[in-house]
Amino acid sequence: MAVILITGGARSGKSRRAELRARSFPGQPIxxxxxxxxxxxxxxxxxxxxxRRGSDWIEREVPLDLVEAVSGTDGAGARLVDCLTLWLSNLLHAGRDWSREVTRLADALSRQRGPVVLVTNEVGLGIVPDNALARAFRDAAGIMNQTIAGIADEVEFVVAGLPMKLK
Incomplete structure (x- = not known):
């Protein structure tokens, strides 16, 4: 079992890195x-x-029910979740309790038998946003990233296409 969190800024190369990591495991990636x-x-x-990925991936489109998708594909190959930040945005837009969903995801990830690679954006390195909604999103993303990083086996930060191992 491996839970790998890959974070970085926009266009940092984190998705390419995550694809490479997911493909490094045996079986057809999801x-x-x-x-x-x-x-x-x-x-x-x-x-x-x-x-860019090619056709060798099994694809699942899951804007909201990520916990069910991750749990339902356990044992079927390495999973790549791209991305947690969009998922968080979807949850907020749908009026869901994002904190509860993040806790559910962390719990589900800690029980996985097969590898899961997750992509997320690091949104807290810039200036403080000038409006309440943007600040709430930034804060929620920071809490989500800390929660998932806390249970992850590995965490990488990607800058300019170069990964740095944090954990």
Whole structure:
């Protein structure tokens, strides 16, 4: 069992790094996508990610029910969850209790038999946002990242495509 958290800023190379890590395990990898194509730009981003990955992945689109997706695929190959930050945004937008969901995810991850690689954005390195919603999101993301990093076996921080091992 391995839970690997890969974090970094936007366009840091964290998704590529996570794909490489997930492929390093035996079996066909499973890509658990939390993004939703709500507009043309996001549709294009998703298409670019799919093209880069290739067709050797089993794909699951899971904008909200991540705990069930991770638990339901345990034992079927390495799972790559991309990304926790979008999942958090989806939870907030849907009015779900994000704190409860993050706790549920941490509990589920600690019980996995197969490897799980998770991608998340580090959003706390910039200036303090100027509005309450952005500050609440930044704070929630920081708490989520700390929670998942706490139960992870490995944590990497990616900068300019270069991974740094934190744990």
């Amino acid at each position: 890509y658990i996508a939390t993004a939703e194509a709500l507009d043309a730009e996001m549709d294009e981003r998703i298409a670019r990610h799919r093209a």
